[in-house]
Amino acid sequence: MTGSITVLGAGSVGVGTALHLQQRGWNVTLVDKAKPASETSFGNAGVINASSFLPLNNHTLWKSLPRYLRNNQPQIRYSWARVLAEFPWLFYFLRYANSRATQETSAALNQLCSEALNEHRAFMQRAGNMHRLTQNGWLKVLRQSKGFDPNGLEGRLFEQFGVGVQPLTAEEVYELEPSLNRIFSGGYLLTDSASVNNPFALINEYVNQFSIDGGTVVETDVRSVSFDGSQFTLHGDNLLHTENLVVAAGPWSADVLKPLGYRAMLGVERGYHQHFHPQDGAQLNRTVYDLDAGYIMAPMEAGIRITSGVELARRDAPTNTAQLEQVIPRAYEAFPLSGPTKDPIWRGARPTFPDSRPVIDKAPAHENLWLAFGHQHIGLMSGPITGKLLAQVISGEKTDIDLNPFKASRWIRHSGR
Template sequence: MNAAAKTAIVLGAGMVGVSAAIHLQKRGWRVTLVDRKEPGSETSFGNAGVISRGSILPVAYPGLLWDIPKILAGRSRSVRVDPKALFGMLGWAPAFLRTATKTENRRIAGVLNALLALCLEEHEALMKEAGATAHLTKAGWLKLYRTEEGFAGSAFEREVMDELGVAYRVLDAAEIAALEPNLQPIYARGVHILGTASVDDPAAVCRAYAALFENRGGDFIRGEVSRLEDDGGTARVALNDGAILEADAAVVAMGPWSAEILKSVGVAIPLFHERGYHRHYRPAGNAVLTRPVNDAEGGFVLAPMAAGIRLTCGVEIAPEAAGPSTKLIDGVTPFAQQAFPLADCLDETPWLGRRPSLPDGLPAIGRAPGRNRIWTCFGHQHVGFTLGPVSGRLLAEMMSGDETVIDPQPYNPARFG
């Protein structure tokens, strides 16, 4: 079949969907991108903007089981579990907790690393084509430790980075001050992850990629997807205004909402949401932050953005229907204020985003199990902004029957089938 004649509908215009749409377009597909909002309006809007080469470990770290009582008692700075979410967690938490061993962490890191190794070059290629390079800073990012114990406690991460060839430099207090003179001198140790970059406005980057897609002849439709169909020969996408779109293939890239829509074609994937929040601050005086910093013990990230210093927090597990809670972000705010001179808060209410996560910490990239015309590209948890372009490329290569840049098998969504 002539690939140039093929048509695809990509559902979801976050970083992952927009990137997949561009890569399909590059391979001769006629692509329609659908989203109920403007591109880059959900999770891809409010993240910390780190193109994070070094985020190789899954969230379920070895030793997590011992921390569960502290988390459930509300004494963790990085994780909050709403008690009302506990019943719903039964669908994914056992498989998630099984990855909390060194052996499983190493296996997952190896698989994720294959994608992460390409993240920056794939972003840079799209940024050049989209005229978005002005948003990029290539200064790495800093993981900071207030105590020697905290630093020593993270040795496993450095061991795995060494094994996988992730470049970093260990810093003492003076070296941290040399890199970021406006941080308060409260850190004993730092790890400067090299090969990592950051952007000053993730939504603007996503929208620049979407504009590139449209300028190259791609169609963007604003609409709410309500149902999928796959009769083996055609993919059909129903919108809730009654419209039915048809194509040779449909790609589910709806981030946190992907699993819900897949139910309409009988596909069950145990996706869950790791909520996270952000708020912006004006830096006090002339204080400057050059790159994102992660205070491992404080449980927050501070990232310099066009809109101000963006404070993001860790993970909240809450029922879908639960409204936003400020507990987690309020809890880390005093620690962030100790770290950097933050002046006025620029947001009345914090932004809430949902990291789309799968129990094994790996994305679902490939053909939907048992479906001929439906493909998936979601579940990028804490690194979806980072991985959008490389995942989109891998998916487009698979759909086009081309040689793939890496082995796609470990990301196959059929592992949940």
């Protein structure tokens, strides 16, 4: 099946979907209120990693919870306004922190993560931007924690899913990253990992190729979506009519679906970044996760990008840079930084369902409406593979994997049903 279709949302997930639909012969219109990848897909750490399947709310979260409840940790902080306003989301988020759900979600996400790099590479080859990719692993470094434990939760899952991991002594860490300051006791390298040096440019280059191949890009803020029984109307600067619609609006997806009668239990995990200049001669060869200090350092075109942990605040609550301020001195301890660049501090909101799995599915109450959102920590990497799977569903093809773990009915209800 082919025809005309509109994809609402030009982040990693919407763009991945638009490209795969186009490859199948669909006449695709991609709609966003701003330039593609201007929101969550803009400011991430750029990691494409086969091993990012372990959800934040895995069952070991309970062990760390007393520490997190003090609300002064770099890894997770929360606001009471969010806890009170979105208590059901939080309740289910914690309820899924059990060993069975951890196993199920890890297995489900592994199916996305393990294909993420192949799918990006295929897009990069087509768009001619392979130079953005560095394939030299993701380095996790330790200050005081003991080294990689093959019998721990992560270690067992890595073994189960065949993830390449190389435990490292301090000396081996410094061989890989000679510019790091000598404060680390060891670490481990996720050998199958890659990273990109500018997620915004990467996705915009994919969109350029989409336009060259005949796709249409429309920039308009869609204030509402209606359905008259045969077609959808997107109410933006002008009215856009479409028989087939994909909603891939990241953390705004629940708002977009509301006028169509849907309630989605979509929450967010906010995060921040700031760019820094390295000191003369200092170089970061790959993305480094300073595990004990709770931040990631990613070498980007714009400088060294320091990203902070998870802030469980309401999506549109005012910026709170406390976590970033907490980790920046730790980053200075770890690497010779000379100071921040002129870029402003960036804030984004990872779209997250309580079971930490996205929805990749047809909508429950409309024949020609499809959904792709809720990719929490892995949306940059899994945008293209999500797009492939959803394009297969939409085109009536057999999907590469079983999409039951990503069903909409888990968290999305229609008032007419």
